[in-house]
Amino acid sequence: MSQSVTGIKVTGINGAVFDLVNGTEGAVLTDGLGGVLLPSFERQDTKTARGRGRRVGGLRWNPTTMRARVTVADTRLSVPRGAGYRTGAPWLALDRTFKGAFSPLQPTLVEVSTPNGPRTYRGRLESLQDVTEGGGLRDIAGRADYELTLGADLPFWQGAPVVYDFLYSADAGDNYYGPSNAAPPFYIARGNALATAVVLNPGQVPAYPTWTVTGPVTATVGIGDHLTEVTALAAGQSVTLVTEPTTQAITDEAGGRAWGAVRSWDFAAIPPGESSTVVARMVGGGPGASIRLTLTPNYLSYI
Structure with a gap:
């Protein structure tokens, strides 16, 4: 995790909120955010036979994707005092809530806290792959690892309005x-x-x-x-x-x-x-x- 990032929060389309840095809701980011450091673009420049160099035109920004590896499992901060880590039916409910936060039809809000203020990214679900090692049942272990990919309509991060x-x-x-x-x-x-x-x-x-x-x-x-x-x-x-x-x-x-x-x-x-x-x-x-x-x-x- 970059020292310039102090928090990463996901607000799902189902209203669920997950603090992916502290894991206070039972989901935590296990690797950094990928694919979103700089959106790709195409230059709309003009070149002519007689002209030297080029005439600079506009830019066409390409759609961007954000990738994240997330572990859905209780942490010491997500378990009430005196309670055990969730397995079985309680963990399945947590897993459904996490998956329900994303959809290919509606964008999910990702907010990153930085020293320069909040930056938000709104992305629709493009893929959610289970990459948990081992072949055991996820609910028995109370854990699953996912590779999450979101695609944004606007290719930029946004600041405070x-x-x-x-x-x-x-x-x-x-x-x-x-x-x-x-x-x-x-x-x-x-x-x-x-x-x-x-x-x-x-x-x-x-x-x-x-x-x-x-x-x-x-x-x-x-x-x-x-x-x-x-x-x-x-x-x-x-x-x-x-x-x-x-x-x-x-x-x-x-x-x-x-x-x-x-x-x-x-x-x-x-x-x-x-x-x-x-x-x-x-x-x-x-x-x-x-x-x-x-x-x-x-x-x-x-x-």
Whole structure:
């Protein structure tokens, strides 16, 4: 285990949580994480007969996989005081819970704690192989060793989200920019107002924001000149705009498709290590209206 990693936690699709470093739930990582130190990519460069060298284009990031060897067995930290290590039916229940944390249809969350903050990876099950040595029954021994492989839709590790709230205020004479130590930062805008903020992307690759607009309000949101217009929302209605190209979606408060709630759209990313001006314009806002920006930075590695 790298000295830069202080914890590895898995949150399964079944709600089960496993601390793979300390083994407090009966599953422990017996080797390091593999396959995720740097995602592979293809350069989209242009070469011409007359040109010297190349014209640098974009990058196409390939899907990534994460590999881990995990032992499902009680440790001294997972056994209540005075109880014995689980075998038989109790161990089978533990084993089912661990396997149920993964699926090829839904992503499982892996969170690594590092000195630079948490890094998360969301991966779907690609394989789960039993590599336990010996031919005995696993429940009698109370132990099984698995080679686990997860594949991510997005090839990056993600850091802690940066959140900005733009809130309606009936009696705010001016836009209010909260105290410098506010966490998360928040902004209060009048019913008809234009609010802006300078947002830093601390990650290593471009990051696309997610916007959530809650009525009653008509809104315009975006980065710089790249603006998206949200049609009038009634009180209690909301629209979430996920602008990341791989997972791009516009949904309503019930999670249904809501592309009809935007009049026009122009999505853009904040470049890595740079700051951009974001725009949140309210028209006809009333009590309860708000605009939230969530920016999740992307990293090439968890280290």
